Amino acid sequence: MTPATAETTRTATPIPILDLTPETDALWDQLQAAVCDVMRSGRFILGPQVQKFESEVAEYLGVRHAVGCNSGTDALVIALRAIGVSPGDEVITTPFTFFATAESISSIGAVPVFVDIDPETFNIDPAEVERAITPRTRAIVPVHLFGQAAEMDALGQIAETSDLAILEDAAQAFGARYGDRRVGTLGTAGAFSFFPSKNLGAFGDGGLIATDRDDVADAARLLRAHGGRQKYQNEILGYNSRLDEMQAAVLRVKLPHIDPWNEGRRRVAALYDQLLAEVPWIETPAVIDDADCVFHQYTVRIIGRNRDEVQSHLKQAGIGTMIYYPVPVHKLPVYSHLDVTLPRAEHAAGEVLSLPIGPSLSEESVHRVVDVLREL
Ligand SMILES: *Cc1c(COP(=O)(O)O)cnc(C)c1O
Numbered sequence: 001m002t003p004a005t006a007e008t009t010r011t012a013t014p015i016p017i018l019d020l021t022p023e024t025d026a027l028w029d030q031l032q033a034a035v036c037d038v039m040r041s042g043r044f045i046l047g048p049q050v051q052k053f054e055s056e057v058a059e060y061l062g063v064r065h066a067v068g069c070n071s072g073t074d075a076l077v078i079a080l081r082a083i084g085v086s087p088g089d090e091v092i093t094t095p096f097t098f099f100a101t102a103e104s105i106s107s108i109g110a111v112p113v114f115v116d117i118d119p120e121t122f123n124i125d126p127a128e129v130e131r132a133i134t135p136r137t138r139a140i141v142p143v144h145l146f147g148q149a150a151e152m153d154a155l156g157q158i159a160e161t162s163d164l165a166i167l168e169d170a171a172q173a174f175g176a177r178y179g180d181r182r183v184g185t186l187g188t189a190g191a192f193s194f195f196p197s198k199n200l201g202a203f204g205d206g207g208l209i210a211t212d213r214d215d216v217a218d219a220a221r222l223l224r225a226h227g228g229r230q231k232y233q234n235e236i237l238g239y240n241s242r243l244d245e246m247q248a249a250v251l252r253v254k255l256p257h258i259d260p261w262n263e264g265r266r267r268v269a270a271l272y273d274q275l276l277a278e279v280p281w282i283e284t285p286a287v288i289d290d291a292d293c294v295f296h297q298y299t300v301r302i303i304g305r306n307r308d309e310v311q312s313h314l315k316q317a318g319i320g321t322m323i324y325y326p327v328p329v330h331k332l333p334v335y336s337h338l339d340v341t342l343p344r345a346e347h348a349a350g351e352v353l354s355l356p357i358g359p360s361l362s363e364e365s366v367h368r369v370v371d372v373l374r375e376l
Contacts, residue, residue, distance in 0.1 A: 012317070023359060027254065034250060038249045047245045054208075056255055069224045073104055083189055092137060093141040094123065110138070112329075122145050138165065148176065174199045184210045191210075194206030194207060205247075225240075226239070298357040314369070330342060
């Protein structure tokens with residue numbers, strides 16, 4: 001490391017992979033008022049805030065029903081059951097995702113069938129989905145990874161031909177567009193997460209199921225509240241999985257800002273794309289046509305350098321990065337018995353690196369990240 005670089009390292013402010021403070025600060029008074037109003041209201045579970053949030057989200061997404069619940073994971077679990085997935089059914093999904101995608105399938109007694117990804121987009125490869133269909137296949141769970149829509153046209157055709165349901169894992173893609181629709185509204189149902197680091201994040205856990213189908217929404221509402229429409233009239237075994245009033249109130253303050261925030265992420269991504277085009281050992285993210293990626297992550301491939309060394313070089317300069325995901329889900333200890341090999345996902349896990357991104361990450365910060373990368 002040159003003396004000049006050492007100097008930069010000491011003096012520059014750190015750049016975390018995600019900084020939530022600018023957006024929180026900008027809305028501070030409204031957020032504080034919203035939380036205080038809930039505390040004074042005495043209504044904490046499934047009250048007016050959740051109801052209003054659900055109708056505002058339904059309108060934003062352009063979907064008939066939005067059903068709030070406890071987390072993105074619960075949204076997946078409840079939606080799987082609501083669309084009719086039963087124990088023993090096979091559900092085709094991607095191995096290149098957060099564990100919860102597959103965990104939700106296994107937790108209801110269904111069987112996750114992992115198929116390989118498209119190496120360009122990191123999303124599930126529709127051709128592989130088609131090959132994996134058996135008489136026991138009941139549903140497909142694509143993930144809109146890093147904020148980019150999966151190939152929903154191709155998946156929709158496959159689902160129609162083979163009479164399968166589609167549950168979109170849209171946890172990382174609130175507000176992303178595919179054609180003229182928002183993701184999470186293209187399949188039978190969509191599951192969203194409001195985990196604080198997601199594009200639309202609460203001050204705690206939260207999730208939501210979107211669907212156009214009345215029967216699916218009805219089943220989801222039943223399942224999230226102990227399987228009962230009315231107190232002491234439980235009809236089926238459900239869950240305690242409600243979105244609470246405090247989180248709904250916070251999310252209602254943030255929802256009107258999601259489009260400009262996502263636009264800010266796209267600006268950051270475009271600048272990275274431009275600056276990194278001159279770094280031959282970095283492959284920038286590929287985006288599909290006629291879709292708006294919301295860049296939950298800006299994930300590059302490191303080719304021809306040691307990825308872990310690149311990461312520690314950035315760390316020494318105060319730049320935070322993450323590896324999403326270091327181990328593909330089918331290789332996790334819990335699924336070791338499956339003994340499948342999915343070369344494209346396994347290869348990606350060894351090369352990916354997610355760089356700092358956020359709605360208001362400054363141009364100066366993006367330049368500094370790229371300058372530090374160029375030192376290698
Ligand atoms: C975050 C996430 C989930 C789970 O959401 P939680 O709200 O944390 O339960 C599921 N799938 C994907 C792809 C995610 O990124």
